[in-house]
Every structure is written in structure tokens, then in C-alpha cells.
Amino acid sequence: DIVMTQSPDSLAVSLGERATINCKSSQSVLYSSNNKNYLAWYQQKPGQPPKLLIYWASTRESGVPDRFSGSGSGTDFTLTISSLQAEDVAVYYCQQYYSTLYSFGQGTQLEI
Amino acid sequence: EVQLVESGGGLVQPGGSLRLSCAASGLTFSRHSMNWVRQAPGKGLEWVSYINSSSSAIYYADSVRGRFTISRDNAKNSLYLQMNSLRVEDTAMYYCAGAAPFDYWGQGTLVTVSS
Secondary structure (H helix, E strand, C coil): CCCEEEECCEEECCCCCCEEEEEEECCCCEECCCCEECEEEEEECCCCCCEEEEECCCEECCCCCCCEEEEEECCEEEEEECCCCHHHCEEEEEEECCCCCCEECCCEEEEC | CCEEEEECCEEECCCCCEEEEEEEECCCHHHCCEEEEEECCCCCEEEEEEECCCCCCEEECCCCCCCEEEEEEHHHCEEEEEECCCCHHHCEEEEEECCCCCCCECCCEEEEECC
């Protein structure tokens, strides 16, 4: 099974500053035949289901603000929020969908 | 607009059973693989089970394999999760989700396993 590990577990960033969350997979999630990384990022606010932000490691879901960006390949990935807004306070999860035994990272709590 | 609505959660004693349902609308359900994901109180997300569009491919997390059974009825646009031999550690919000990456989620149904 693929294990996803996020860092840090929690993060406090000032409004307008950059926030960076890291995610590492125990094996590569890059599928060589199509050169796609099967890695997604989700945002979850209290009392709500998760919301898909990024898929294929760097493709923003429709309607997601462009201050959110994803990068990385293989086993190491990053979610960056370029200028933190108050509404970005949430828990963020990475997820691999390379293996159908899907797995999530443990989550990163982002605070102001 | 895609809607996934879960039902069937509740309080059950350890060793008991429960059947969750997820009603789907706004999508061609029969063409989509589906998943169950759970979240224990104050904890992270845990993928539980996957079923493809024709029910010919089914997968489970190690934590539930042999106790939970996923199924679907494409004529009724519905997804199910039969949960047997429930344990205290199965207490969680259970979400129905679409195909990976999970762009569609329900609001969840709460399962509490306690004596």
C-alpha cells in the first residue's frame, strides 16, 4: 500500500503571506505511460465534506482561486497558497489515486 | 448539479450491523465508479472502499476487509455499504464520493459504535 506523509502537521501563516504544505508518497505516483502524477489536494473546513482543489498534482479544479497551486513529481509534492486569505483556514489533505487502494495524508491544519 | 445524499447512519452496539445508502443525482451514475470514505471524530480522512461502474472490480481498505461489503444498484442510482461486525473504531462520518480524484462528495452520515 502507498503511504502518504504530510508536513507539517500544523502551520500558522500571516494574512497575505505564502503557505506551503508538503506531501511525500512511499512510492512513485507518476504513471510513465501518460506522464501524469496521480496526486490530488483537498481542503476541508469544519462541518463540511472535503473539497477538491488540485488534481494531476498541478491542475486546479474549476472555480479554485489561482492563489492555490500544486507542484512536484514522483514522490514529492507541494501545495502552495501564494497569499493567504482568512477563508483559507482549513485542513488540507493530499491523496494518491495511482493505486485503487487510495490513501490520504494525515492532514495539515492551516491557521492564521 | 451533482448531488450525493447518504443515509442509514446511527448508533449501533459493537458486533452489530448497519447498512448505509447513497442516492446519486445529476450524473450518469451507471458510468461512474464510486467510493466510501470515512472520518473518525477529530481525525483525518480514510478511504474505505471502491466499486467500479459494473460492480466487476471492488476493493477495500485492510481495516474493513471481510466485514464491510460495497454494492450498487445502477437502476436506482444508489450506492450501498453493508457494515457487519462493527467495532468501536468504526465510529466515523461516512462519506459517499465519486470517482477519483474525488470531485463529488456527499454531506456524510454519522455512524456511532458504542455500548
